[in-house]
Amino acid sequence: MTAATETLNPIQGGHADEAHGHDDHGHHASTGWRRWVYATNHKDIGTLYLWFAFTMFIVGGLMALGIRAELFTPGLQFWQPEFFNQLTTLHGIIMVFGAIMPAFTGLANWMLPLMLGAPDMAFARMNNWSFWLLPPSALLLVISLFVPGGAAAGGWTLYPPLSLQFGMGMDLAIFSVHLLGLSSIMGSINIVVTVLNMRAPGMTLMRMPMFAWTSLVTAYLLIAVAPVLAGAVTMLLTDRHFGTHFFKAVGGGDPVLFQHIFWFFGHPEVYIMALPAFGIVSQIIPAFARKPLFGYHSMVYATASIAILSFMVWAHHMFSVGMPATAQLFFMFMTMLIAVPTGVKVFNWIATMWQGSMSFETPMLFAVGFVCLFTVGGFSGLVLSIAPVDTQMHDTYYVVAHFHYVLVAGALFSLFGAVYYWLPKWTGYMYSERMGKFHFWWSMIWFNVTFFPMHFLGLAGMPRRIPDYPLQFTDFNTLASVGAFCFGLGQLIFLYNVIHTIRGGVGKAPANPWEGSHTLEWEVPSPAPHHTWETPPAREVVEKGLKEQLL
Amino acid sequence: MRFPRALGLAALLPACTYAIDGKYTFQTPQTLIARDISDLHAWIMAVIVVIFIAVFGVMFYSIFKHRKASGHKARHFHENTTVEVLWTLIPAVILVIMAWPAAKVVLAQKDTRDAELTIKATGYQWFWGYDYLDHGFGFKSKLATPRNQIEDYHRDSKQKDAHYLLEVTEPLVVPVGTKVRILATSNDVIHSWGVPAFGVKQDAIPGFIRDTWFKAEKEGTFRGQCVELCGRDHGFMPIVVQVLSKDKFAAWVEQKQKEAKAAADDPNKVWVRDELIARGKTVYEANCAACHKSDGAGGGAFPALTGSKIANGPIAAHVGIVLSGKGAMPAWQGLSDTEIAAVVTYERNALGNSVGDFIQPKDVKAARK
Numbered sequence: 001m002t003a004a005t006e007t008l009n010p011i012q013g014g015h016a017d018e019a020h021g022h023d024d025h026g027h028h029a030s031t032g033w034r035r036w037v038y039a040t041n042h043k044d045i046g047t048l049y050l051w052f053a054f055t056m057f058i059v060g061g062l063m064a065l066g067i068r069a070e071l072f073t074p075g076l077q078f079w080q081p082e083f084f085n086q087l088t089t090l091h092g093i094i095m096v097f098g099a100i101m102p103a104f105t106g107l108a109n110w111m112l113p114l115m116l117g118a119p120d121m122a123f124a125r126m127n128n129w130s131f132w133l134l135p136p137s138a139l140l141l142v143i144s145l146f147v148p149g150g151a152a153a154g155g156w157t158l159y160p161p162l163s164l165q166f167g168m169g170m171d172l173a174i175f176s177v178h179l180l181g182l183s184s185i186m187g188s189i190n191i192v193v194t195v196l197n198m199r200a201p202g203m204t205l206m207r208m209p210m211f212a213w214t215s216l217v218t219a220y221l222l223i224a225v226a227p228v229l230a231g232a233v234t235m236l237l238t239d240r241h242f243g244t245h246f247f248k249a250v251g252g253g254d255p256v257l258f259q260h261i262f263w264f265f266g267h268p269e270v271y272i273m274a275l276p277a278f279g280i281v282s283q284i285i286p287a288f289a290r291k292p293l294f295g296y297h298s299m300v301y302a303t304a305s306i307a308i309l310s311f312m313v314w315a316h317h318m319f320s321v322g323m324p325a326t327a328q329l330f331f332m333f334m335t336m337l338i339a340v341p342t343g344v345k346v347f348n349w350i351a352t353m354w355q356g357s358m359s360f361e362t363p364m365l366f367a368v369g370f371v372c373l374f375t376v377g378g379f380s381g382l383v384l385s386i387a388p389v390d391t392q393m394h395d396t397y398y399v400v401a402h403f404h405y406v407l408v409a410g411a412l413f414s415l416f417g418a419v420y421y422w423l424p425k426w427t428g429y430m431y432s433e434r435m436g437k438f439h440f441w442w443s444m445i446w447f448n449v450t451f452f453p454m455h456f457l458g459l460a461g462m463p464r465r466i467p468d469y470p471l472q473f474t475d476f477n478t479l480a481s482v483g484a485f486c487f488g489l490g491q492l493i494f495l496y497n498v499i500h501t502i503r504g505g506v507g508k509a510p511a512n513p514w515e516g517s518h519t520l521e522w523e524v525p526s527p528a529p530h531h532t533w534e535t536p537p538a539r540e541v542v543e544k545g546l547k548e549q550l551l
Numbered sequence: 552m553r554f555p556r557a558l559g560l561a562a563l564l565p566a567c568t569y570a571i572d573g574k575y576t577f578q579t580p581q582t583l584i585a586r587d588i589s590d591l592h593a594w595i596m597a598v599i600v601v602i603f604i605a606v607f608g609v610m611f612y613s614i615f616k617h618r619k620a621s622g623h624k625a626r627h628f629h630e631n632t633t634v635e636v637l638w639t640l641i642p643a644v645i646l647v648i649m650a651w652p653a654a655k656v657v658l659a660q661k662d663t664r665d666a667e668l669t670i671k672a673t674g675y676q677w678f679w680g681y682d683y684l685d686h687g688f689g690f691k692s693k694l695a696t697p698r699n700q701i702e703d704y705h706r707d708s709k710q711k712d713a714h715y716l717l718e719v720t721e722p723l724v725v726p727v728g729t730k731v732r733i734l735a736t737s738n739d740v741i742h743s744w745g746v747p748a749f750g751v752k753q754d755a756i757p758g759f760i761r762d763t764w765f766k767a768e769k770e771g772t773f774r775g776q777c778v779e780l781c782g783r784d785h786g787f788m789p790i791v792v793q794v795l796s797k798d799k800f801a802a803w804v805e806q807k808q809k810e811a812k813a814a815a816d817d818p819n820k821v822w823v824r825d826e827l828i829a830r831g832k833t834v835y836e837a838n839c840a841a842c843h844k845s846d847g848a849g850g851g852a853f854p855a856l857t858g859s860k861i862a863n864g865p866i867a868a869h870v871g872i873v874l875s876g877k878g879a880m881p882a883w884q885g886l887s888d889t890e891i892a893a894v895v896t897y898e899r900n901a902l903g904n905s906v907g908d909f910i911q912p913k914d915v916k917a918a919r920k
Contacts, residue, residue, distance in 0.1 A: 074711060075703035080851050082783045082879075149852045149878065155780045161757060162740040162782055165879050167852070249758020255741055256756060290619065292629040298639075320743060320778075321754045322735075322761030325661035329654055336646045340639060347638045350610045356617050357625040368614070372607065379599045386595060386649070388588050388656040391752045392577060395743065395778040459576045461747040463778040466786030468701060470716045470776075472574050550629045 037132070040124035041530060042109050047426075048131050049106025050419075054495070056098030056138060057412075061488050063091040068450075068484040071477045076468055084467035085153035086169075090141060092156025093173065096273070097180045098138050100411045104276040105130075105187045107418055108215045110426065112191065114521035114528060115209045117200025117537040122193035123186075130186035137179035144172035155465060157266070158233065160247035160258050164240055171240070174233045181226040188219035188226075195219075200520065200533075202542040206300065207551040209519050210293060213300055214279030217307045221268045221275075224311075229265040232258060256321050263314035271310045273407060275303060277374075277414035278345055281367045283519065284417050285349050288364035289356030290516035292550040295348040302341035302348075309338050319390045328387045335385035342378055346371060361514075362436030366417030369444050370410060377405030380455065395465075398458020404451045416443070416494065423501055424509030428527030431501040435493060442490040449483030518548035578748040581773060581794075582765050585750030587656045595649055602645075660750075663764045666732030668725065674735070674742025674755035674777070676881040677784035677841070681723050684734075686804050688811035692719045693837060694787045701787070717774040722791035726800035730766045739881045743779035746792055754779055767794040782879070784841055816889040816912070824896060824909040831897025834890045838883065839898075847902030852879055857903035866910055869895050870918045884919070888912035 030038065039045050066087045070078050079087070109127065113120055121127050144151040149167025152158065163170055195216045199208060236258070238244040245251025247258045286293045293299065315323060315331040323331075349371050358364070380402040384390050393399060416439070423431050453476035462473045469477060512522035523541055524532045580586040617623045673680040675691075682689035695718040700709045712718065725731050735744045735755040745752035749765040767773075775790040795803060822830075836845065842853040849855035856862045861869050873891055876882035883891065889912045896909040 074715060075708050076701055077703050077706075080783075081786065082852060085780070085783070085785070153782070159741060159780070162780065165740070165782065165881075167878055249756075253758075255758070289617075289625065291625040291627060294628070295630055295635055297630070298635050320745075320752045321756065322763070325658055328657050328661065332653065332657065333650060336650055339646060340642050343642045344635070344639055346606065350606065350613065351631075351634070353610065353613045354617065355623075355626040355628070356613070357619040357623050358614065358617055359619045368610075371610070375603070375606070379603065382599065382649075383592065383595055386591060386653045388584070388653060388660055388750075389592050389595070391660065391750060392588055392592075392747060394752055395780075456575045460574050461578060461775065463776050463786070465780045466776070468716065468786050471711060471713070475574075550627065 038128070039131075040120075040128055042113050042121045042124070042127065043426075043528060043530065045121075045127050045131050046106045046108075046110030049102050049109055049134075052131070052134055052138075053099050053103035053106060056094050056102070058491075059138075059142070060091050060094035060099055061491065063087045063094070065484060065488050067091065068481040070467055071469070072481040073478065074469055074471055074474055079467065081467045082150065082153055085155075085465065086145065086151040088465050089152050089155055089173075090145070093152075093177070094138070094141060095407070096156060096269070097177070097184075098134070098141075100273050100407065100415075101180075101184060102134060103415050104215075104218070104273070104411075105184070105191075107276070107280070107415070107422075108187075108191050108211075111422065111521060112194055112212060112215060113198070114425075114524065114532060115519050116195065116198060116203065116212060117520050117533045117542065118194060118198035119531065119534050121190045122198060123190050126186050127190055130183045130190070133179050133183040133186075137176040137183070140172045140176040140179070144169040144176075147172065157259075157262060158236065159262075160236060160239065160255050161249075163236055164248070171237065174237050177233050178230055181230045184222050185226050188222040191215050191219040192223070200537045200542045201539050202546070206297070207546050209279075210282035210296070210299060211276070211279035214275040214282075214303055217303050218272050218275045221272050221307055221310065225265040225268045225272075228261060229269075232261040232265065235261075256318070259318050259321065260314065263317045264311070266317065267314045268307070268310045270403075270406070271306055273411045274374075275306065277370065277411045278303065280414045280418045280421075281349065281370050283517075284363045284367040284421055285352050285371075286549070287421070287514050287516040288361060288367070289353050289358050291352060291356040292548070293348070294351035294354075295344070296549075296551060298344055299348055302344045305341040306338060309334065309341070313338065316385060316387075316390070319387050320394045332385060332387040336382065339378070339382055339385075346375055346378075359515075361420070361433060362431070362440055363417045363421035365437060365440040366413045366420065369440065370413045370417065373405055373409030373413065373444075373447070377402055377410060380405060392461070393458055395463055396458035397454040397462045397464055400464050401451050401454035401458060404454070408451070409447055413443070416440075419494075419498065421514075422521070423498065424513045425521055425524075425526050425528055427502050427505065428509055428525075429501050429503075429505035430507050430509045430513060431497055432506050435497040435500070439490060439493045439497060442493065443487060446483045446487035446490060450480050450487055451483075453477075453479050453483075518545040520545060578773075580750065581748040581767050581769055581771075582750055583768075584656070584660055584765065585748060587659070588750045591653055591656060594652070598645060598649065660763075663732050663762045666730045666764055668729055669732045669734060670723065670725070671734045671736065671760075672723075672744045672755065673885075674737040674739075674744065674781065674788075675885055676739050676782050677777075677788040679719075679723075679742075679744070679777075679788060679790060680738075680885065683804070683807075686808060688807050690721050690807075692721050692723060692791070694718070694784075694789060695720050696787075698841075714774070716787065717776070717789045717791065719789055719791045722772065722793040724793045724795060724800065724803055725767060726797045727767055727770050727794050729797070730764055732762055732764045734760050734762050736760045738885050739876075740781050741779050742777050742781045742788070744775075744790060745778050746773050746775040746790055748773040748775075749792070752778060767792075770794045770796060782881075787841075816887060818888060818912055818916070820889075820912070822889075822892065822909075822911060824900065827893045827896035827909050828900050830889070831893035831895070832901070834886065834894040835897050838886065839894065842880070847898070847904075856898050859904075862898045862902075862904050863906055866895065866899070866906075866908055867918065869899065870910065870915060874915075874919060888915040888919075891915045 147168050151169040152173040154163040195212050235246040239247055245253040247253045247255050313335045316335045420436050457476050509526040511525050577589050580589050669684050671682040678693040680691045696716055700711050735753040737755040737757040742755040744755055751763050751765045753763040773792045777788045843849050843856050847856035873883050892910045892912045892915045899906040
């Protein structure tokens, strides 16, 4: 496409302009802390994002273990109830905004320019800023544990009027959410502009990798809803300190208004955490089935339909607030409808595997694990979409089981798969397959031991967010706690494997260690040099890869 | 009080069999709606299991047959319009078949017309209040499990009861076979009133009244818990409903009305200090001790009352903070004038404080404005 080539020119011009400013650190790269603090290189920023996300994953994970420790047996053993509530709240906020979302942005940073044949992300300095907003906002959340009154304890959903009662920990959380939102919006603008303007010649929108598609759609979702969340928490802030009554019934406000605004953000947010995972899995499965992705076009349309539908289903999180019957019916039907495009995706992945020549290296294991367990989460989502059934399940452990199937076995497993898939490209070394497979099976088993029993707890009526429970829930809670500690321990193997790979792993990686990968990132050497695709890849190189993918 | 307790004992046997039987699945449905929900769930699960086996059967067949290790060569197809249209349309049809019966239950759930008995359920931090609007009495229903069974920080908690965390000082009592409409609202933050065996769950939203209904088919005691995070003691505000025969219910109502008349504090009575302190102790234990502790020592985010500036300062400010709350402390508007006068007097003259003054209910009434 000549249009795409032309759009690259101004970028190259921009790069040349920068070159003299870059002299001291651009090409003989700056070292030490300056390399990271002043980073404008998409690979460095991607690395920062990924390490930040992993750190937050550990912090949020420790909080989860704090929760599971308290729930091991009935009675209060470790925490005061209010601290327990702080743990559940921070665990949620940190995992959603600190771990999963930055990890996907980090992957997009590292991989999109490589996969699209672009020299860098479109706005390199904004990229730096959007990353460096994250550590301070994470710090605000951690600090909030130590201020008078402790951290926010109203759940990650921050429902008023409860969230109006807390001390300054809540204000810190609100400010943190503002910063995280700002960071997400800037990261998303970067992704949108990079994907739309900086693709290699010949790579039209309908021929670009699925990961680029899902990142693009995700970025649009974020730009649409991050300001909505910012608005909601700002209204909380003014209710708390400036005498407004948006959510206070005493002044004519409506507490339920917050829930509508929050979930108008919150439901697309669910897909913000799921769509990039779909993209990753759509890269990994064809590579290890040695076969092009089945139904590329329907995959793109399914992604877009999910994104559009995600704006029309928010009130299914609120079936028990007492909406009129017509609203219950509307949101129930719309929610059920999402099963159609999601089903199309699952069928496409299976059709991609069908008649393939499959091998099961660690990335493929995580991708197949993703398909199985995400589908379980999808099915429990279908059960929850039925409004009358939701009457029984709402705010019980069934919901906890459901969203952990979607977010841990969904988003997190896809991230593990992505790390193993691209680690050779990042480090130049092969990871230990034996350790990788062990990590997969260990996580797979203990994940299910932790979260599957929660379905039963929910059916039997155990409410979520309680620090202590009636005796009939004891067995499954004990089981879930054992599972959680084993699952958590297993992640140290992952950390060790990654560090081991960085230090040489089990040997040097070729430019393309996988037989079935045909996207552009495998055309550059491993490890990927600091600067890649400074001139766009030749038309033939692009076409060769696209031909292999039958695009 | 002896009367309902005897009934409670009588109800204990059936209660054991079907109030807490849910361990793996729903509690045994006790209403038409709960049964509909249970059937709906069973039917959807059946559909899901069939789809799951079919889809993953295909996937695992492929995983075992189409391996590189067993020499399978990849076939490079990448689309098939017929198949793609089919696997879009068939799920859509299945969804319609699922949605139809679900919609009927939604409409039935939402139909609160023609209720024979209306009860207002008010959520407080952290207990429920029930007002029998048709009969002119009401009461508070608080957790009956003693704190020494719950708190186990020093590995010294007492043996837990069978109904640990699911027992209340006084259950909601309703007649069997009667359409009961629950008006849910709240005094402070959002709570949620639910009884799984009845298939009922309704958020209690401050400033708004939302309704739901149930019609219990059997006598017995049925238990649920608050299901919307409402702060510190969210896990400690159970909902217990006792279903009585219509005759016994009528007798119970009569009894309660008499008790209500007898127990009503004369708002004009002039109290002496020691009377207020004695009364205040019970009010304190029931409402304040969860955070400020029985000895007034407080803990964590909750300040000590012993030696506190407020409990030893001007009495008007003390009454003010009890009435309007502060930070994590809810407003205690729901207590009667007498109860507030008593508890304030108690806090000023016990728990290690000895200010010496006290306040009359009529002054509390004036302070409310």
